[in-house]
Structure formats: structure tokens, C-alpha cells
Amino acid sequence: MTVMTGGEALVAALAAHGVDVAFGIPGTHNLEIYRHLGAHGVRHVSTRHEQGAGYAADGYARTTGRVGVAIVTSGPALLNAATAVGQAYSDSVPILVVSPGLPLRHPAAGNGLLHETRDQQAVMAAVAAASLRPTSVAEIPTAVAQAFSIMTSGRPRPVHLEVPLDVLAESGEAPDVEPVAAGPLAPPAAAVAAAAALLSDASAPVLLVGGGARTAAAQVRALAERLGALVVTTTNGKGTLPEDHPLALGAGIHLPAVRSLVEEADVVVAVGTELAPADLWYGALPVTGKLVRVDVDPVGMLTNATPTVAVLGDAALALDALLSGLGAGSPAALDASGWRERKAKDAQAEGAEWLDVVAALAAAVPRDVVMATDNAMACYLGTLAGLATHTPASYLFPTGFGTLGFGLPAGIGAKVGNPDRPVVAMLGDGGVMFTVAELATAAELGIALPVVVVDNSGYGEIRNEMAERGDPVHAVTFPAPDFAALGRAVGCLGVTVDLGADGTPADLTAAVRDALAAERPTVIHVRMPHPREGVAR
Known part of the structure; x- marks a missing residue:
């Protein structure tokens, strides 16, 4: 005492x-x-x-x-x-x-x-x-x-x-109270055996990987390679399997190509995911009767889809046990290029407006980048499926609750926790205003943090929804401040890339590269072609 x-x-x-x-x-x-x-x-x-x-x-x-x-x-x-x-x-x-x-x-x-x-x-x-x-x-x-x-x-x-x-x-x-370490939850042997038996007979298995598998990246890779299974991730699972791996289809679990893939699969293994509507924008996937679910949460295990086999336990322990149960094997050679092309076409069609921004970022960021993103169209329609990441927890996005203003302070926290790792914050012009004061925090810290603000003149998603409903389109289009000047006013560097005028994607690539090497944060104001009020994009 x-x-x-x-x-x-x-x-x-x-x-x-x-x-x-x-x-x-x-x-x-x-x-x-x-x-x-x-x-x-x-x-x-x-x-x-x-x-x-x-x-x-x-x-x-x-x-x-x-x-x-x-x-x-x-x-x-x-x-x-x-x-x-x-x-x-x-x-x-x-x-x-x-x-x-x-x-x-x-x-x-x-x-x-x-x-x-x-x-x-x-x-x-x-x-x-x-x-x-x-x-x-x-x-x-x-x-x-x-x-x-x-x-x-x-x-x-x-x-x-x-x-x-x-x-x-x-x-x-x-009193001195020692930390209580409960340890990871081991899966029941019977459930693992049932999952292994189901997968042993599978000819076209698919892995759906969520944020709950972040600490099981090695096991996800080993299971995919053992089964010859294509891997799709949720938003929070993005990067768990490097997106340039031959079996990786990346994130974008909501895309039509993924639905077709799941329809054709004979067994679907969902690891650490709720299979939530926030990820599956257009409805639940067809997994009935062929779903092996691995999750540490017994309530989540039964949410949104009922598993054929439920393996309750820590993802790494459960997949290790499953690999042991499967034993050695030689999966059939799988050509994933066709599915990758179908999914890429879906992503490009969905995020056509943001292709230049995504390509510019892809050319600028290193392999181990952390993308701290916001609930912005350029993120969930652009970088989510279009920008490859290669490590777990490398794409931070506010799913589910769907808050605005997350990307900038989350990027600051990521950089504080990982000072030697490149971090990029990416937000829209609407969302960044919720937490724009944190530019001063980043400036005070003196961190190299590119803050990419993609300006589409307001709340583009809500603007589109109003138009699609046939409602009057109002209160969603507004002029943005000069974000580069705002950044400079609080001690950051500031750059403007006007893609609606004479700016080019190459200018954005150069700005992000320079910002990653700077001695303080850089606000990169990306101006998109601006719509008129009442006109959907």
C-alpha cells in the first residue's frame, strides 16, 4: 500500500x-x-x-x-x-x-x-x-x-x-493491482474438426476477412494458401493479406463481383467480421448453408448470418488449429486474375470520379503507409477498394458509426504511436471541418503528415441521395475555405492542387511525396470540378 x-x-x-x-x-x-x-x-x-x-x-x-x-x-x-x-x-x-x-x-x-x-x-x-x-x-x-x-x-x-x-x-x-491477462480464447476442438471436415471437401472456398483477424495475418495467409482460397476483406480487415498477394482481392466486400464469387463458392470462411450492413451496402451475402464462422464474440457469431459451423475463439488460435486439422495438402492451382479484373471494374465504375486521386496517391505512398481516412466519398468510393495496402490495420476508417472528422486526429494518433511509419490523412471538405482544429495539434507535434482534403463542394453523398429521391437539393453545396492557407495559418505547410483547372494528378503525387518528407504537416487541398447546387454528381 x-x-x-x-x-x-x-x-x-x-x-x-x-x-x-x-x-x-x-x-x-x-x-x-x-x-x-x-x-x-x-x-x-x-x-x-x-x-x-x-x-x-x-x-x-x-x-x-x-x-x-x-x-x-x-x-x-x-x-x-x-x-x-x-x-x-x-x-x-x-x-x-x-x-x-x-x-x-x-x-x-x-x-x-x-x-x-x-x-x-x-x-x-x-x-x-x-x-x-x-x-x-x-x-x-x-x-x-x-x-x-x-x-x-x-x-x-x-x-x-x-x-x-x-x-x-x-x-x-x-494497493498495487497487477494487470489481469486473460489470454486469447482457445477454440473448441469439436468445432475446429467440423470446420476442417467441411473444408477438406471444398473445391471453391472463399475467405472473408474482417478487423477481428488483424492479429492473425500470418494464419490468414497460410489458410488461403493451403486451401487455394481467394480472400476478400472488409474495410477494417483491409491489408490483413497483402493486396498484391496472388490470392488477395482486397477490400470492397460490397461489390457485385464479390457477391458472384460468394455465390459460386462451396464453403465461405468468415474470420473476425460481423458481416455488417455497414460493409455490405447492398444486402447480405448468399452464405446460407456453407458458412464457417470464426469469431471471438459469441453474440457477433450469430449476428447477420447463421453459421453452418461456428468456431468461437481467438482468430490466430482458431486458424492455427484449423490448419493443423486440415494437414498438408495440394490445392488446385487457382487463377485469380479473372475475379480481380471483375472486382477492379466494379470498383472503377463505382469510384470513377476519384480515379485520378487514387492513382496519384498510389504513385506517392510507400508500401507500409497507414491511410487514416474519413467518411468521405473519395475514401469509401475511391481508396477503400482502389488503393492497395499491405499490412494489417493500415487503413483506418470510421465504419458502422460513420462519424465525420475522424481521419485527421486518427492520423495524428497513428503517427504518435508509429513515429517512423509513413501516415497519410485523407478527408473530404465537409468532414474535415468537424475536426480541422487538430491541424494545430499536428503542427505543434512537428510530424510529417500529409493531410489530403478532397474538395467536392460540400456533402456530395447527401447531395446525390437528395437528387435520387427526387427531393429539392439544398444545404449540401457550399464553398470551402482555402485549406492550404488555413493550414499555413496554424503552422502547417499548405499546397493546392486544382484538378478542376490546371492541376494534374502528377501534381498531387509530388505534393504527397514532398509532404511525407517534410518537417511538419502539409495540408494538400485537392479541388475537384465543382457542381452547381441542385445538380447531382
Whole structure:
């Protein structure tokens, strides 16, 4: 037992769990936490908005495999971070958001205390896996250990930890609580045997790989090669199998060619994916009666599609066991070029408007790039299926919850967690305005971060939806600021490439290459040909 304040007990417990960086903003009520960060070796990255802190923690977590931590103050600050927590829940990302809470004996009806919120825990419990509230200094180390157990056991999820104001300030005995490592979940032998038997007789198997397979990249590759199976990934699974591998079809699981491929398959193995509508835009895939599902989440195992064989367990352990059950074999030689061409044509037709942008980026980025993208047309219709990535967790995108403004702060978090790895942030002109203040964060950090803002004059997807419905098209087209000048105003470099005038894709390629080698962030404003209000693109 060591006597310390609640704030120090919290920081010491975080450090004991391996936390050495946190994103956030100090405020009146969380200063007792901030007071102790440096003494316990926790670096702090100051974002300009709490939502940005949450997204940065998310980008850090996705690319490092570690828990991302955001520290915010109470009330409005925590509510600002709630959207980022909801996004992390949707995408199965382990982030911990730490905040103060109302004092233990705060009047039930309230009294107008600064940042007073009636029930912060209820708010956060609605978007996180759990909202924990220790009520004494002695409880704090246990609460931190519980939070890490929740975040790192089974399916990763975000957690909120709230420490009452008076508990942060008071002194008490804080026990040393060791991290609890549950270990990966081993699959049942009977389920593995049933899956192996089904696959042993398969002549045209297909692998559908999601974000839950990020830590099983070697096993995914080995299984694909053992079966001679083509591999398609979800958005979060993109890069798990290098996209230049002969069996890789890349991401874009919603495309018509993938549906045809699945229709012709005799066994479909889905690894670490919900098979969610957010990935399958045009309806569920035809997998009934031939689906082997590998997942660590027993609820997710039965969501969206019922498996013929359910293998509950950690993806790496389950695929290792499945490979052992299959034994050595010689799969028939498979020519994937036809399917690759069909899928590429689908992707090009869907993202025709963005082909020049995608090609320019492909010529500029190195093989190990991390693309931190936003819910922008140029991303989900362009780079998702059109820009190859080759490592797990190399394409960050806000699926499911579908927030805007994710790409810039997520890119910052990815770069903080991977300082020697190239990172590119890519957003639309509408979405970037949600978190544009984080350009100042990136400038302060002095990181080489190309921030590619593709400007199609507003909310292009909603503009199209209005037109397709026959509705009046309004409130979706607007002039963008001069993003290059805005970047320069907060300490970044700024470049404009006007593809609607005399700019060329080669100019964009050069701008991204230069930005990757710069000593600070570069805002690259890509102007697209602009539509008129009321005219769909």
C-alpha cells in the first residue's frame, strides 16, 4: 500500500498497465490527474477538441495494438468525446476515456456546480462497453485493472472511467493491482474438426476477412494458401493479406463481383467480421448453408448470418488449429486474375470520379503507409477498394458509426504511436471541418503528415441521395475555405492542387511525396470540378 491522492493513484495504475502516452485537454476538474503524468512517465498530447482526443486515441490503438487513452474533464468535455467512444465501440477498438465525475455527496437534484451533468455514467454506458466509477482511492487501481480486462479480453471495446472530484483530490492507501491477462480464447476442438471436415471437401472456398483477424495475418495467409482460397476483406480487415498477394482481392466486400464469387463458392470462411450492413451496402451475402464462422464474440457469431459451423475463439488460435486439422495438402492451382479484373471494374465504375486521386496517391505512398481516412466519398468510393495496402490495420476508417472528422486526429494518433511509419490523412471538405482544429495539434507535434482534403463542394453523398429521391437539393453545396492557407495559418505547410483547372494528378503525387518528407504537416487541398447546387454528381 502507498499513500497518494486519487489522481496519482489513477496515473500510477495507468502506467502500471503500460500506458506511456495520453491524448486530451486539461480542465479545472482534472488537474489532479495532469499533475502526476510526467512523474509517472506518461507523455501527454494536447488536442484542440475532446472529440479529436478520442479519435487520436483510436488511431493510436488501431495501429499499435495497445490501448489508446484520452483524458478529458467532466460535463461538456466528456460529451464531446462520446462520439469517438461510439465510433470505437462500433469498430471494436480498445480506447479508455478517463474523466472526473461529480463528488460523492453531490446533491441529488444538483446545485449548479461547474460542468454539472446529471448522469455522465448513463451517457457513456450507452456508447461504451462499460462506465466504471471507483468511490475511493483504494478502488482506483482495481477499476483501472478492470477497465483493461474489459478492453483486452474477447472482442476489444472502449471503456469510460470516471473518478469523483473529491476522490481525485483526497489521499488514501492505493494497493498495487497487477494487470489481469486473460489470454486469447482457445477454440473448441469439436468445432475446429467440423470446420476442417467441411473444408477438406471444398473445391471453391472463399475467405472473408474482417478487423477481428488483424492479429492473425500470418494464419490468414497460410489458410488461403493451403486451401487455394481467394480472400476478400472488409474495410477494417483491409491489408490483413497483402493486396498484391496472388490470392488477395482486397477490400470492397460490397461489390457485385464479390457477391458472384460468394455465390459460386462451396464453403465461405468468415474470420473476425460481423458481416455488417455497414460493409455490405447492398444486402447480405448468399452464405446460407456453407458458412464457417470464426469469431471471438459469441453474440457477433450469430449476428447477420447463421453459421453452418461456428468456431468461437481467438482468430490466430482458431486458424492455427484449423490448419493443423486440415494437414498438408495440394490445392488446385487457382487463377485469380479473372475475379480481380471483375472486382477492379466494379470498383472503377463505382469510384470513377476519384480515379485520378487514387492513382496519384498510389504513385506517392510507400508500401507500409497507414491511410487514416474519413467518411468521405473519395475514401469509401475511391481508396477503400482502389488503393492497395499491405499490412494489417493500415487503413483506418470510421465504419458502422460513420462519424465525420475522424481521419485527421486518427492520423495524428497513428503517427504518435508509429513515429517512423509513413501516415497519410485523407478527408473530404465537409468532414474535415468537424475536426480541422487538430491541424494545430499536428503542427505543434512537428510530424510529417500529409493531410489530403478532397474538395467536392460540400456533402456530395447527401447531395446525390437528395437528387435520387427526387427531393429539392439544398444545404449540401457550399464553398470551402482555402485549406492550404488555413493550414499555413496554424503552422502547417499548405499546397493546392486544382484538378478542376490546371492541376494534374502528377501534381498531387509530388505534393504527397514532398509532404511525407517534410518537417511538419502539409495540408494538400485537392479541388475537384465543382457542381452547381441542385445538380447531382
